[in-house]
Amino acid sequence: MLDVVSGYYNRAQTFGVDAFEDRFREIRKAVPPHSVVGYTSDNPANDDSALAEFYLAQYTLAPTIVTNTINQPLLVVNYHNPQPDLAKLGAQHLTVVQNFGNGILLCRNNTR
Amino acid sequence: MIFLCLALVWLTGFGLLRWLFPSRLRWSVENVLLFSLAVGVGIGIASCLYFVTLALGGGKLVTLASVEGAAAVIAVALGMSAKRSRSALTSSPEASTPSYLKALFVLGFAMAAVMFILYSLARPHGEADAWSIWNLHARFLARGGAFWTDAFSKQIAWSHPDYPLLLPGIIALCWTLARTDSTAVTIAIAFLFTFAAAGLLMSTLAILRGRTQAFIAGILLLGTAAFVETGATQYADVPLSFYMLATLALICLQDRYPEDLRFSLLAGLTAGFAAWTKNEGLLFVVVVAVARSIALFRFSRRPGWTRQLILFAGGALPPLAVVGFFKLRYAPPDDLMTRTWSTIIHNLSDPARWITCITAFIQAALTWGGFLIPILLVLVLYWYLVRFQVDETGRPGLWTAAIALALMLAGDFAAYLLLVGGDLEVQIHNSIVHVLLQLWPAGLLTFFAAANVPQLVATPKAAEPEKHAKRPPKARRRAAGTH
Numbered sequence: 001m002l003d004v005v006s007g008y009y010n011r012a013q014t015f016g017v018d019a020f021e022d023r024f025r026e027i028r029k030a031v032p033p034h035s036v037v038g039y040t041s042d043n044p045a046n047d048d049s050a051l052a053e054f055y056l057a058q059y060t061l062a063p064t065i066v067t068n069t070i071n072q073p074l075l076v077v078n079y080h081n082p083q084p085d086l087a088k089l090g091a092q093h094l095t096v097v098q099n100f101g102n103g104i105l106l107c108r109n110n111t112r
Numbered sequence: 113m114i115f116l117c118l119a120l121v122w123l124t125g126f127g128l129l130r131w132l133f134p135s136r137l138r139w140s141v142e143n144v145l146l147f148s149l150a151v152g153v154g155i156g157i158a159s160c161l162y163f164v165t166l167a168l169g170g171g172k173l174v175t176l177a178s179v180e181g182a183a184a185v186i187a188v189a190l191g192m193s194a195k196r197s198r199s200a201l202t203s204s205p206e207a208s209t210p211s212y213l214k215a216l217f218v219l220g221f222a223m224a225a226v227m228f229i230l231y232s233l234a235r236p237h238g239e240a241d242a243w244s245i246w247n248l249h250a251r252f253l254a255r256g257g258a259f260w261t262d263a264f265s266k267q268i269a270w271s272h273p274d275y276p277l278l279l280p281g282i283i284a285l286c287w288t289l290a291r292t293d294s295t296a297v298t299i300a301i302a303f304l305f306t307f308a309a310a311g312l313l314m315s316t317l318a319i320l321r322g323r324t325q326a327f328i329a330g331i332l333l334l335g336t337a338a339f340v341e342t343g344a345t346q347y348a349d350v351p352l353s354f355y356m357l358a359t360l361a362l363i364c365l366q367d368r369y370p371e372d373l374r375f376s377l378l379a380g381l382t383a384g385f386a387a388w389t390k391n392e393g394l395l396f397v398v399v400v401a402v403a404r405s406i407a408l409f410r411f412s413r414r415p416g417w418t419r420q421l422i423l424f425a426g427g428a429l430p431p432l433a434v435v436g437f438f439k440l441r442y443a444p445p446d447d448l449m450t451r452t453w454s455t456i457i458h459n460l461s462d463p464a465r466w467i468t469c470i471t472a473f474i475q476a477a478l479t480w481g482g483f484l485i486p487i488l489l490v491l492v493l494y495w496y497l498v499r500f501q502v503d504e505t506g507r508p509g510l511w512t513a514a515i516a517l518a519l520m521l522a523g524d525f526a527a528y529l530l531l532v533g534g535d536l537e538v539q540i541h542n543s544i545v546h547v548l549l550q551l552w553p554a555g556l557l558t559f560f561a562a563a564n565v566p567q568l569v570a571t572p573k574a575a576e577p578e579k580h581a582k583r584p585p586k587a588r589r590r591a592a593g594t595h
Contacts, residue, residue, distance in 0.1 A: 017237040034259040036267060055244040058268065059237075062251040063259060065267050 017056060024060040026100045027076060036065045038072030038109065040092075042079045053078060070094070073112040077105040113290040114297050118304070120184045121282065125154025127187030132374045133201070134194035141318045142201040148311030149378075151304045152354050156385035157183060159281035160434045166253065167437070171260055176288055201365070206322035210568045213327045217334075221310075224334040228303060231344035236295035238302070238346030245271050246348055247298055249280035254287040264442050274443040276435055278388040279348050298346050306343030309354045309553050310334050316361040320368060320506065320561050324568060329560040333553060338481045342549050348390050349546045355386035355393065357553040359400055360516060364509035364561060366420065376420040380427025388431045391446060392550065395523050396516075397428055403515035407508040448531040456530045465536060469529050472540045480548050491559060498564040506561065513558040517551055 031037055039057055043050035057078060058066040066076060070092060077089065080103050086096065094107040129146045137143065158180055165171075165179045237243045248271055252263030263280070264273040279301070286297040310333050318326035333339060343350040359382045366375035383400050386393030401424065408417040459465055478486045502510055524547045532539050 016235070017243060033255070034257075034262065052240065055240070055248075055270075058271070059243045059248050059251065062248055063256040063262055065262055065265055067267050 017059070020053070020056045021060050023102050023104055024057065027098075027104050027106055028061055030098055030100075030106050031061060031064045031074065031076065033063050035074070036067060036072055037061070038070045038075040039066050039068050040070050040075060040077055040094075042081070042084075070109060071112065073109055075107045075109055077107050079103040079105070114286060114292070114294060114300065117286045117289045118297075118300055120180065121154045121158040121286075122150055122304075123154070124157050124180075124184045124187045125150035125152070127184070127189070127191035128157070129153060129378075130191030131187070131194045132378065134191075135200055140200070141203045141315050141323075144311055145201060145315035145319070148308040148315060149358060149382075151308035152312075152351075152358055152382060152385060153378075155282050155301070155304075155351075156278060156355075156381070156388065156431060157187075158285055159278045160388065160431055162281045162285040163277055163434060163438065166260060167441070171253070171257065171288065173288060173291075176285065180285065180289070201319050201369075203318045204320060204322040206324060206565060208569065209323045209327060213324065213331075213568060217327045217331050220331045220334045224310075224340045225307075227337070227340050228306060228344045231341060232299045232302070235345070236299060238298060238344075242298070242346035245275060246279045246346065247283065249273070249275070249277065250283035250287065250298075251293065253277075253280055253284035254293060261442060264444060266444055269444065269447075272447075274391070274439075274446045275348075276388045276390060276393070277438060278385060279351060299344075302343050302346045302350070305351045305354050306340060309350065309357055312354070312357055312361060313553055313557055316365065316557060317560050320364060321563075322565055325560050325563070325565050328566075329556050333556055336481050336483075336487075336552065338545065338549060339552060342546065347546065349549050352386055352389045352393060353550045353553050355382050355389060356396055356520075356550060357557060358382040359386065359396070360509075360513040360554045361557055363400070363404060363512050364506065364557070367505055367507075367509035370416065370505070373419060373423050376423040377427040380424035380429070381431065382427075383424070384428035384431030384435075387428075387435050390550075391448075392520075392524070392547075394435070396520060397432065399519040399523065400424075400512070400516050403519060404508075404512045406515055407511035410511060411508045413508060447533075448527065451531050451533070459530045465529055468536050468540065469525060472528075472537075472544055473525060476544045476548055480545060481552075495559075495563065498566050500562040501564045502562050510558060510562050513554060513561075517555055517558060520551055 039054055041050060041053060043053060054066070054068050057076060061076070074097070075094060077084070077094070082101060082103050084099075084103060084105060089096065089105075089107060093110040095110055096105050097108050098106045100106075126146065129150050133142065133146060135142045135146065161179055161183055162176065165176055169175045169179075237247065248268075249263045253260050256262055266273075282301060283297055286301075287293045290297070310330050313333055314326040314330040316326075317329050339350070339353075359379045362375045362379035362382065366373070366379065369375065379400075383393075383397045386396045401421065404420065404424070405417060408414065408420070477488050481487050483490070528536065528540050528544075
């Protein structure tokens, strides 16, 4: 009970689904609803939060299917820096289609 | 609008139950049972209808509203037209329940409700499994339009697209009818299942063993922080535990009213809904049928066995048909069921897996629920103090429940031992709490239906002379020390 009460009062400090959904609000309107898009982020590959954020991206963007790969013509990029390193994206053959200004980008894979 | 949808769903269940068990609308233990049971029955019916309508007629708002509205109207009409014909379900006779026990229950209920609400306010989307499985599937169904089958795509295999759709179905239905995908829907459904389980447990025990026993069990269930918290996480474990409890409660009631086979029919229906909730529910249907057969043969009730089993199968058939339709037509293969025989034999002969599983089960039994003292030890002590006493009529039902729970536990153990891949220790650590939680309300029902009712009120002194007066004259003389 006490854990739940303290969890309630500390909820603003924790990374929540609502905050994540807010970040993805604009890109949700931009991705086609019945399609498959790729996903990449700047999280370390073995980090637990990397997988959790990928699942949250899928939850937020449903009914679009999100796959955890860059091998799709369209990609959702989830960076935690509002000014992402575009050169790094270019090295992965990704071109920015739309930058939503909060680290979230819609990119095209030039190799697909 | 959201609460109107949920009210319609509940009315569908309540109407059907009132048709089966007509009773006067007043405060009674029978109505508490029907009110609680109606939550699961209504949600089960609405979810099955939603899926069938979606599959056959598409997810158009008008079609869905017509089908669900028609079901509610028919159920309510049936419930209102039913004539009271059979005996009502009443509390078991007993001495009055002490007021401090009632006060303790009110306190427990209030604390559980506050805990649930605070948890839901802090995490309105629930925990990871809720938004990566159940609510995600609901979003695909509700938002997907003609492409709702994307919910079962192999590209999101990590979200277990083979899991049954009772929970995603009812959530998607409410979202579609209310035209919003508000978290109020998922929170309200989780709340209903959590607290209806307590109502169901208490009303069944009140009928079987009296109100004192019902209050003690209710306090223990709502005092189980893990149960209330898991309810608020919006996982499917509490709904599954509700259907398991409902099935075994109805089977116990069947023995109390042996000529009234409505209980077996309803038990079949709720077991079928368990299978529509989680894959473990399919095992549960088989386990209950086996356990009931063993119990009835053990107590030489062979003639009743055929009739009860036919009605149980009849009740389970509609939801199982929906599960079959889903599994055969839409769901990808269950990842656990795709294990090869060589893998299973290899796992069976691996001593490390045996040790991991046995250790994890023992550890979980001693630490489960977050109690200060292991709840298993508390129950053993309670049993030592009050002991079990079951009358002749109640024995087959209790044996059914006990065998079913033991077989479910054995089935879960076998699944871990033989089928679970990857890091077994991590998998078992992450899920065993939920597996035990599924069995907890039904376990409490079995324990308290078997346990003696403790004497919590001192015998009034005024009753003493009366007791003496009833004794035969010789005994009375001896008691008075005279000849």
